[in-house]
Amino acid sequence: MLTQTHLDTAVKRGIINTAQQADLISLALESEDDPSNEGTGETPVAGADEDLRLVGGGNDLFVTVGILMLFSGVGFVLQTWLGNNQMIRAALMAVLLWLVAEFVTRQFRMKLSSTVLGLGFLGYTSAIIGLYIWDVLDLAKLADNPQLAFGLRPTIGSYGSAFFGGIAVISVLYFWRFRVPIMSAAIAISLTGLAFLWTFLYFYDGVTDGRVQLPTIEQIPLILERALMMPLICGIIVFCTAVYFDLRDRERSTVWSDCAFWLHVISAPLLVHPLFILATGQDVVLGKIEPGMTASIMLGLLISVFVYVALAIDRRSLLIPTLAYFGSLGVYYMIETTANSTGLPPLALILLVIGLLVIMFGAGWQRIRALIVRPTLPTSLINKLPPIRV
Structure with missing residues (x-):
């Protein structure tokens, strides 16, 4: 039986091109919707859902458990042999992780196992860099004298x-080397951290040089609100990069689509938090929303915009962090009065509201996309977005 893996392999070998692959997938979906095919037991090569491809099956889970057990044992052995020599231990673990990835990832393309190996390698190599900087700068002395x-x-x-x-x-x-999608998230986080570092140093140098005066207590909320521009800019850049990957792979059949998934996961908090505070007038010092209808209206508009964008680009990975954030912070203040009048705990109402939204979007995602996105966007733009499979 023809599967998605067969089609991907055919594209890589040049047997068919990407457009022909998309046509075959559309044909399979049309056949699935045809009532005359009911009861045939055939499975389409691609479903209407967002395929995250995070787990490759039972064998992938089995190998992942083996990897965790293997490196836990190796860690205890190295600690016994090398003692407190953390640099060498981290280097040996990183080398061993790379060698195992050459077998598990390069040869068998196991998805979850490859993700675990990639995160482990990145963690140990980051530790090597961090330990080197710690020793060179002798940061241990800061514990006794922070003014240093x-x-x-x-x-x-x-x-x-x-x-x-x-x-x-x-x-x-x-x-x-390995085409592990979660590395795109690591790249985004590291570059965002670099941007935050130099932004902080820029303002620090301005204060020490006398170009920028230290803010008064009254000015601190305004300074903190302006500081939100940095995560917002980084979030926009990461989001645009993810959308670019999505547009170059409408059928979600290559590794770039998986990279876009992780970039959306990273961009959502960077976008949601500053926009939430700036739009609702939240007091960033005390952490409370200014009372009044304006904050509620702006919060509702923000939720609507994020829902619409997530539907348009067909990415629940952007919507889930958004709903979680708004549910835990924004919706609490909006329904607090209702909770006080009914006697119900605010957390219960939050869970009810967010749970209903998640179930509604999860059960009818593509139908909701068709009802909302198709009538509101021009055909030329819809043809560039992921297809609406209804």
Whole structure:
């Protein structure tokens, strides 16, 4: 029976092109919807759902458990042999993880196992860089005298850039070798950390040079609100990169689609938090929303915009963090009055509201996309977005 894997292999070997693959998938879906095919027991090569491809099956889970057990044992052995020599232990673990990935990832393309190996390799290589910087700067002395941190400014920029830049380079190399999608998230996080570092140093230098005056207590909320521009800009860049990957793989059949999934997961918090605070007028010092109808209206508009964008690009990975954030923070204040009048706990109402939304979107995602997205966007743009499978 023809499967999605067969089609992917056919594209890689040049037997068919991407457009022909999409036509075959559409034909399979049309056959599935045809009533005359009921009872045949045939399974389409691609479903109408968002295929995350995070787990490759029972054997993948089995191998993942074996990997965790193997490296747990190796960790105890290295600790026994090498003692507190953390640098060498981390280096040996990283080398062993790479060698196992050459077998598990390169030869068998096991998805969950490859993700675990990739995260493990990235963790140990990051530890190597961090331990090196810790020793060179002798950061242990800061525990006894925190004021010494002010003297690190001449070197913190270069070493901080080496840390975040090193993680980004390692992630790129690992992705180039093994094509593990979660490395895209690691690249995004490391570059975002680099942007935050230099933004902080820029304002720090402005204060020490006398170009920027220290804010008064009254000015602190305004300064904190302006500081939200940095995560918002980073979130927009990560989101646009994810959308670019989505547009170049409408049928979600390549590794770039999986990379886009992880980038949407990273971009959602970076976008939601600053927009939530800026739009609702939340007091970033006390952590409360200003009372009134304006905050509620702006919160509702924000939720609607994120839902619409998630439907348009067919990415629940963008919507789930959004609903979780709004449900835990924004909706609490909106329904607090209702909870106080009914005697129900606010958490119960939050769970009810968010649970109903998740079930509704989960059960009828593509139908909701067809009802909302198709009539509101031009055909030329719809043809570039992931197809609406109804």
